[in-house]
Amino acid sequence: MQSIIREFEERFLGFVRNEELFSEGDIVLAAVSGGVDSTTLLFLLKKFSPILGISPIAAHLDHKIRSNSWKDRIFVEEFCERLGVPVQVSEVDVPSLWKGSGKTLEEVAREVRYNFLKETAKSVGATKIALAHHSDDLLETVIHRLVRGTGPLGLACMRPKFGAFVRPLLPFKREEIEEYAKIMGIPHVVDETNYDLRITRNFIRHKIVPLLKELNPEVENAVYRLVNISVMMRDFVEEFVDEFIKKKVEAQTEMYVFEKPENDFLLLEVVRKLLEQKYGRVPEYEKMESVLRNSKRVSFRTNLWSSVYVEKSYDYVAVGETVFRGRYRLPVEREVMEVFGFKIRISCEKGKGERVWIRNRKPGDRIVVSGKLEKVKDLLIAHRVPTFYRDRLPLLVDEEDNVLWIPGVCVSDSLKERRIEVELLKAPKGFLKGG
Numbered sequence: 001m002q003s004i005i006r007e008f009e010e011r012f013l014g015f016v017r018n019e020e021l022f023s024e025g026d027i028v029l030a031a032v033s034g035g036v037d038s039t040t041l042l043f044l045l046k047k048f049s050p051i052l053g054i055s056p057i058a059a060h061l062d063h064k065i066r067s068n069s070w071k072d073r074i075f076v077e078e079f080c081e082r083l084g085v086p087v088q089v090s091e092v093d094v095p096s097l098w099k100g101s102g103k104t105l106e107e108v109a110r111e112v113r114y115n116f117l118k119e120t121a122k123s124v125g126a127t128k129i130a131l132a133h134h135s136d137d138l139l140e141t142v143i144h145r146l147v148r149g150t151g152p153l154g155l156a157c158m159r160p161k162f163g164a165f166v167r168p169l170l171p172f173k174r175e176e177i178e179e180y181a182k183i184m185g186i187p188h189v190v191d192e193t194n195y196d197l198r199i200t201r202n203f204i205r206h207k208i209v210p211l212l213k214e215l216n217p218e219v220e221n222a223v224y225r226l227v228n229i230s231v232m233m234r235d236f237v238e239e240f241v242d243e244f245i246k247k248k249v250e251a252q253t254e255m256y257v258f259e260k261p262e263n264d265f266l267l268l269e270v271v272r273k274l275l276e277q278k279y280g281r282v283p284e285y286e287k288m289e290s291v292l293r294n295s296k297r298v299s300f301r302t303n304l305w306s307s308v309y310v311e312k313s314y315d316y317v318a319v320g321e322t323v324f325r326g327r328y329r330l331p332v333e334r335e336v337m338e339v340f341g342f343k344i345r346i347s348c349e350k351g352k353g354e355r356v357w358i359r360n361r362k363p364g365d366r367i368v369v370s371g372k373l374e375k376v377k378d379l380l381i382a383h384r385v386p387t388f389y390r391d392r393l394p395l396l397v398d399e400e401d402n403v404l405w406i407p408g409v410c411v412s413d414s415l416k417e418r419r420i421e422v423e424l425l426k427a428p429k430g431f432l433k434g435g
Helices: 002-018 036-047 070-083 094-098 105-124 135-148 174-184 200-215 219-248 264-279 285-294 376-382 413-417
Strands: 027-031 055-062 087-091 128-130 249-251 255-259 299-305 308-313 316-320 329-331 336-339 342-348 357-359 366-369 372-375 395-397 403-406 420-426
Touching (some): 027 036, 027 105, 036 070, 036 174, 055 070, 055 105, 070 087, 087 105, 094 105, 135 219, 200 219, 219 255, 219 264, 255 264, 264 285, 264 308, 285 299, 366 376, 366 403, 376 403
Parallel strands (some): 027 128
Antiparallel strands (some): 255 316, 342 420, 357 395, 366 372
8 A cells, every 4th residue: 555655656756847837936726526535636636746846725605506415515614724725615506607607517617617717817816727627527528628629729628727727637547546535535525426427527427438438447647648649739830820920910900910821730720729819719610611612712701690700802811890980981081090900091182172072982982083974882893802991991082972083993083183182002911912
């Protein structure tokens, strides 16, 4: 038994040090549900706190999913008192939040739990948040993502450290943790919902994983290696994507615009990163697949959620609120005006009494050019103006609302006869360069 204890603890300390999970003086908030994984984690953090130079604090959330979940809170409080570890507790009625949310109970519980941990860490001044995930959890997560349909980099999950979060037990199997807890007499509670096969993760754990272990008894280690490689690949791709965004993406008020890269995978990852950066979320992979399927078309638009789109037009891509449904009409009261990334200089001869306005396009707009009445819509298409600019585009009009000038496209015959000078000083990325 001593050899089992020694090997387990040496591996724990070795992993923590190799991954540099903690720094001297860290206040570590440990998420403790009361299960064997979390109580073992807290036990180890307390035992080796002098060696690691850390100060552990426990955090427990009563999620109210089970009617007797209050018993877990009492157990955790008593366990922490015996260890001499401070504990922060809270309760949230997760089932009430779940109803009508459109999410699974697991998703809502996870969001609530992580918010609780981040808020608690802030309130107690914790510099790290320790989670008790292990290699079995990693295996189950990978299977879950594969079943739902993830991209290749979606396998880069459960890193040893991510921001303030750390996972000191990640390389250990569940059975190894349970064996160590049994030898050391570490108490724990059993959550009976862990055996409810209606919950996807439980079905994976009790039905699918045993079958995989028949094929490979070390499947946890195999998946752990796969995820490590995926994490390295993700880091490499992220660096490349960040450089692309820094150099080639223009951030506008309602959207991002960039020239479409030749590589479809790079396109997918740039879109994903921009959405995460602006909205803090990414759409289902099916929506991202739609972007790839249509990437060779001249123009396409994919709705991701509510008013958020990915839109390609000619050689440029826009991500965000690309559809403009508003109306504006601005009197020209100064020489230089800026509208939606267009900077325009308008000079009218003093004393003429000419009044002109800047407005966006309306259905049926026409302009007289070289004696011919042209549809504004047709001219924008002929000049390959990207679709996501057409309804935002500032047109110069007179008192009768006749179109006098389309920036970068043409000047009306009427404007040439008037003593009005118009110049496009600046245009947003990709305007008139769609081809």
